[in-house]
Amino acid sequence: MEQLNQEFHFQSTPEETVEYVRKDKERVLKLWIAQWLQTMEQKWLDTGFDSEEASTWMVLLAILLEWKMQLLLPKPVVEIEEEPYDREAHIEEYRLIQKTAKKLSELADERSFWLAREIDDKTLGVEPQDRLRQTGLFDLLQAFQRVLATEEIDEPDEIIPVEEYDLEHQMNYVMTRVGQFQGRILFQQLFRPGSSRNLLVATFLALLELVRLHQLQIEQTTPYGELWIGVMSNGTGPSTESGDSLEPVPGGEGRGTD
Amino acid sequence: MNQFPAEREEGLIEALLFISGEPVPSQRLAELLGKPVEEIDEQLSQMASRWSSDLNRGCNLIPIAEGWQMVTKKEYAVLLKEFFQALNKPRKLSATTLETLAIIASRQPVTRQDVEMIRGVSADYAIGQLLALGLIEEVGKKQGMGRANLYGTTQQFLIHFGLRSLQDLPEKLQF
Numbered sequence: 104m105e106q107l108n109q110e111f112h113f114q115s116t117p118e119e120t121v122e123y124v125r126k127d128k129e130r131v132l133k134l135w136i137a138q139w140l141q142t143m144e145q146k147w148l149d150t151g152f153d154s155e156e157a158s159t160w161m162v163l164l165a166i167l168l169e170w171k172m173q174l175l176l177p178k179p180v181v182e183i184e185e186e187p188y189d190r191e192a193h194i195e196e197y198r199l200i201q202k203t204a205k206k207l208s209e210l211a212d213e214r215s216f217w218l219a220r221e222i223d224d225k226t227l228g229v230e231p232q233d234r235l236r237q238t239g240l241f242d243l244l245q246a247f248q249r250v251l252a253t254e255e256i257d258e259p260d261e262i263i264p265v266e267e268y269d270l271e272h273q274m275n276y277v278m279t280r281v282g283q284f285q286g287r288i289l290f291q292q293l294f295r296p297g298s299s300r301n302l303l304v305a306t307f308l309a310l311l312e313l314v315r316l317h318q319l320q321i322e323q324t325t326p327y328g329e330l331w332i333g334v335m336s337n338g339t340g341p342s343t344e345s346g347d348s349l350e351p352v353p354g355g356e357g358r359g360t361d
Numbered sequence: 362m363n364q365f366p367a368e369r370e371e372g373l374i375e376a377l378l379f380i381s382g383e384p385v386p387s388q389r390l391a392e393l394l395g396k397p398v399e400e401i402d403e404q405l406s407q408m409a410s411r412w413s414s415d416l417n418r419g420c421n422l423i424p425i426a427e428g429w430q431m432v433t434k435k436e437y438a439v440l441l442k443e444f445f446q447a448l449n450k451p452r453k454l455s456a457t458t459l460e461t462l463a464i465i466a467s468r469q470p471v472t473r474q475d476v477e478m479i480r481g482v483s484a485d486y487a488i489g490q491l492l493a494l495g496l497i498e499e500v501g502k503k504q505g506m507g508r509a510n511l512y513g514t515t516q517q518f519l520i521h522f523g524l525r526s527l528q529d530l531p532e533k534l535q536f
Contacts (some may be wrong), residue, residue: 154455155455155456158455158456158457159456162480162481162482163462165481165482166481169481196479197479197480198466200460200463200464200479200480203463203466203530204456204459204460204462205459205461207462207463207466207522208453208459208522210522210523211453211454211521211522211523213523214521214522215438216435216438216521217421217423217433217435217438217523218432218433218437218438218441218442219382219383219430219431219432219433220379220431269536341527345376
């Protein structure tokens with residue numbers, strides 16, 4: 104280990120590690136991979152876990168381990184006709200893959216600055232049932248987490264009052280809001296900016312209740328795409344009322360949140 | 362449609378690309394205007410160049426996925442994303458998924474085992490993610506025992522990374 108530490112130590116980058124081994128294949132025998140891994144774990148405990156860095160190191164260490172294993176284990180007595188394992192080529196290929204992946208990431212970042220019109224089903228002549236996918240509770244919860252993270256939440260500074268929201272009223276609010284957007288609304292548009300956290304949660308629960316009652320459905324045009332709330336074809340349809348009924352009423356009766 | 366007045370062709374192309382939103386293949390534009398594909402590509406390249414240098418225009422034309430797409434200029438992206446929250450798509454591919462995608466894109470068609478051979482770890486999750494995102498698809502079965510699925514990239518892959526074709530891949534692996 105002393106000899107290893109003199110020549111090379113774990114704090115090097117993956118690129119330096121590859122270069123170190125490429126200079127002399129036998130050097131892989133000097134690498135104490137298990138101890139290396141242990142030290143890195145300790146480092147991540149101290150400085151925080153970085154999944155990207157860990158992923159890169161894990162793949163590299165797995166390749167080095169396989170390489171080392173083949174050097175250490177006895178050669179098979181019976182020769183098997185197969186292509187010889189070219190360790191150097193394997194490492195080089197993985198290095199190129201990493202470069203390609205990095206370039207793809209840069210391209211995706213650059214592409215994100217070019218915005219185009221969203222595809223419209225009516226324009227494309229696609230029937231909604233052919234295109235839209237039903238979403239799961241997990242998608243909904245993820246989307247709601249984003250709403251909680253981005254909405255300006257009206258939180259009191261000092262005294263926290265008990266807030267109660269009537270679920271039935273919130274259900275009416277949701278249906279009315281959907282109705283205002285001609286029966287199809289983006290998930291984020293359902294939530295009013297400046298609402299309290301409890302009101303956001305009550306609205307979300309009302310949405311779940313309406314989905315359970317088959318009055319609304321949640322749809323998605325692409326995997327991980329925007330979530331759309333739409334009226335079920337056999338649902339009772341959104342209310343066309345507007346005005347007062349849109350305002351949430353604290354202190355109502357029925358199931359609520361606090 | 363090839364009777365359309367030549368002086369109004371560019372207007373028609375602009376209207377088509379605006380309505381489409383997604384990339385329109387050069388081949389379809391060529392059929393519509395009754396011209397060879399090369400001529401259409403040349404005409405659109407000239408339009409793209411003019412739009413790009415015209416500071417009063419908000420959009421550019423870009424060659425992508427073997428076609429052309431109308432997109433907003435990069436400098437407006439931040440403001441547009443602020444104005445239309447739905448344009449904010451924070452999802453980013455992880456390093457693992459990107460590496461898996463890089464292998465599939467560079468060496469397609471490949472099997473899951475081919476990917477695992479290079480990365481040395483299971484590729485099940487990453488391939489599942491890429492399939493769900495529509496960036497890869499099954500393109501056939503490998504001959505031989507097990508008939509493993511072969512994977513290749515999709516049109517959506519080109520659109521996602523702003524590539525015109527697979528020839529534009531940043532780095533081809535030569536192994």
